Amino acid sequence: MSSAGTYLTHLECSACGVVHDADQLQTVCRSCGKVLLARYDLATARVELSRDNLAGRPRSLWRYVELLPVRNTEHVVTLGEGWTPLLPATGLGRALGCGRLWLKDEGLNPTGSFKARGMSVAVSRARELGVTRLGTPSAGNAACAMSAYAARAGVDAYVFMPVDAPAMNQAECVAYGAHLFLVKGLIGDCGQIVRREGQARGWFDVSTLREPYRAEGKKTMGYELAEQLGWRLPDVVVYPTGGGTGIVGMWKAFDEMEALGWIDSRRPRMISVQSDGCAPIVRAFQQGTPNAEAWPNAQTIAAGLRVPSAIGDYLILEALRKSHGTAVAVSDGEILEAMREITRLEGVFVSTEAAATVAGLRRLIEAGQVDSDEEIVLFLTGSGLLTSEVVDVARPVLDPGDVEGCRRAIDREG
Ligand SMILES: *Cc1c(COP(=O)(O)O)cnc(C)c1O
Ligand SMILES: [Zn+2]
Secondary structure (H helix, E strand, C coil), rough: CCCCCEEEEEECCCCCCCCCCCCCCCCCCCCCCCEEEEEEEEHHHHHCCHHHHHHHCCHHHHHHHCCCCCCCCCCCCCCCCCCCEECHHHHHHHHHCCEEEEEEEEHHHHEEEEEHHHHHHHHHHHHHCCCEEEEEECCCHHHHHHHHHHHHHHHEEEEEECCCCHHHHHHHHHHHHEEEEECCCCHHHHHHHHHHHHHHCCEEEEECCCCCHHHHHHHHHHHHHHHHHHCCCCEEEEEEEECCCHHHHHHHHHHHHCCCCCCCCCCCCCEEECCCEECHHHHHHCCCCCCCCCCCCCCCCHHHCCCCCCCHHHHHHHHHHCCCCCCEEEEHHHHHHHHHHHHHHHCEEECCHHHHHHHHHHHHHCCCCCCCCCCCEECCCCEEHHHHHHCCCCCCCCCCHHHHHHHHHHHHCC
């Protein structure tokens, strides 16, 4: 890797603009409590770093190392995250009537979801700044990713999950050696415990957008999209939205790439898909408000989308509006149907959250908000293995001694 080191300069509050030292541990803005974003010396990078420099680099998100926040690459904690395939979706495209449909298969990331991107970068930077204990509330996938990178980095992980979080997520965290606690409540209750106990115990809280670097990991989805499409962007990006780190990160990446001279000023329409059992961003988008009110009694089979209140709501809504995108809510029934459809037509087994993008696209096509000749990318954020409990596997059981019974059962299957 020929690298001049990171161009990271400082952290800037996305709401009030107050500058923070990037070489100190930071969480949210000390002045207003909103989200801090990492800033880079892009003017110098524009002169020194061209997109041609990327050829031959590692096939992971660390190929963009100068635009990531680690000062010394010895601190990088990697499991090979990122540089996931961008697959043409001919079968699903035909079914939906889309001529140019792509799938970004994030389920191939370590731990089976794109949470690995954010955690690789956040854990790397936290360790570089001296952190030895990490804490997080999580619906499941973020906890697994944090636990994996903590194990690899040799730091302690403290994880707080709702008591009804998927058993697979619980098992995986324990397997990585994390300290796992189950909480009688939702993710917000978990977050309160992390903040209440964490300070005295020295846990660095890596909750979504409450530290500045998970978004930097997720922004690489934007860089990859441009690079994989030959340095242009699609017309439409469909993204299953919970805390919104991915949308916020990609939107930031597009601006960075334009400042670097890598892409022009055209942007995709950014589209958030949520579940109709927890759709605070959809409601706020439709009402035209800059912030989203908390969603009461959030309920959905898409656990990663069960985020009733997102600290980065204003940033998500800004990206949707500036891009002339939109937000759409789908039902659990539509999600399950979409999961069957994409998996059978494309051979990509996706999680419930990822399937929501297919259901959302179907709605948009029916409403005439997306045209059949537009280039569309669906972000398939998690592997179906993460949510396999929703697949109905009631199958015939055969008794090998009952020859006639076997034959009848197989005949019925056709
Ligand atoms: C966390 C998660 C989401 C939501 O991602 P955000 O960037 O926080 O909006 C979507 N899909 C899966 C599989 C997730 O784990
Ligand atoms: Zn601020």
